[in-house]
Amino acid sequence: MANIAVQRIKREFKEVVRSEEVAKCAIKVELVNDNYTELKGEISGPPDTPYEGGNFVLEIKVPETYPFNPPKVKFMTKIWHPNISSVTGAICLDILKDQWAAAMTLRTVLLSLQALLSAAEPDDPQDAVVARQFKENPDIFWLTAKHWSHAYAGAPKSYPEFDAKIKRLVDIGVDEHRARVALSSYNWDLEKATESIFS
């Protein structure tokens, strides 16, 4: 990897480790390999959001041309959010694309992602199903996102009715994650979700 990219990541690494957000356990970065091309990020779910109490792991790949091009970031922890794919974890955020600027750092990227969890942009969605639910059924969206945070990110338990519905499908041999996706996508309508799985 180009020297400037490695040197920068090394300096940034120190910056993040020393930052007050790390002290408050809001963000975290770890090295995945020795040549600084791959890192593991972590952000905590912001307060007053359905992600509160959850811990979200991110895969960060640093391109050779960093910091002139943005790092490639995606969610490794499954999450229910209009701007993040519930299937692949891909993120729709302008600063990770054409709005990247060379003075941005790993710290500002992680803080921007945390801000994205607080303020979704449903009109510029990555996951169309989630975005539609966010706009049309905000209450169900909130409960669903909270349910996913509990299931995958270690947030506190939420709504027992959802667990009961998932169990109904699991009991008839459906994989738990598949059941969760189908129920979430059909606003927890057990009949429609079952139909979508078996059609």
Add this chain to the structure above:
Amino acid sequence: MACYYDEHNCKPLAYGEQPDELLHLARLLLDTGVGIELQIEFERLFPGERGKPPASKAAISKLKTVKSFSEGEKCPICLKEYEEGEVVKQLPCCHKFHFSCVLPWLGKTNTCPVCRHELDTDDQDYEEYKRQKLQLGNYSQVDNTPDFHREDLGLNSGHCHSRKWSFSGLP
């Protein structure tokens, strides 16, 4: 009074020259703001497809060379502290960088890596787009031009020093 030709962004026909009707039609459409709307729609459909063009060679060669003077000051691109009295490049928005750090960035895009202040480009289409966007903005917005834009327009004396952000649109 503005000259007719200036106002319509065209030149008088030379003796014997025929008007280019298609060009006039294209200009007419652009002047009515169709161009900017198409551009905005294009950006919405294909985000990131069209980044901002590189800064012009003239804009890069016009960058001020200054000495770094505050202790602990870092180049925002490589994050290395400047050495005492090191000579660095300063953008019109007053942000400073190592020349070797900011040059590859400006070769890719015309914005300041810190505040996105735009330098001029060699891309005529983009300059036209910028002009129209500004015009469109002027109809709907109050003047909230940051000070450094005013400096460009010759409205301020243009000293950077360690002045913090101040926006003229705020009370």
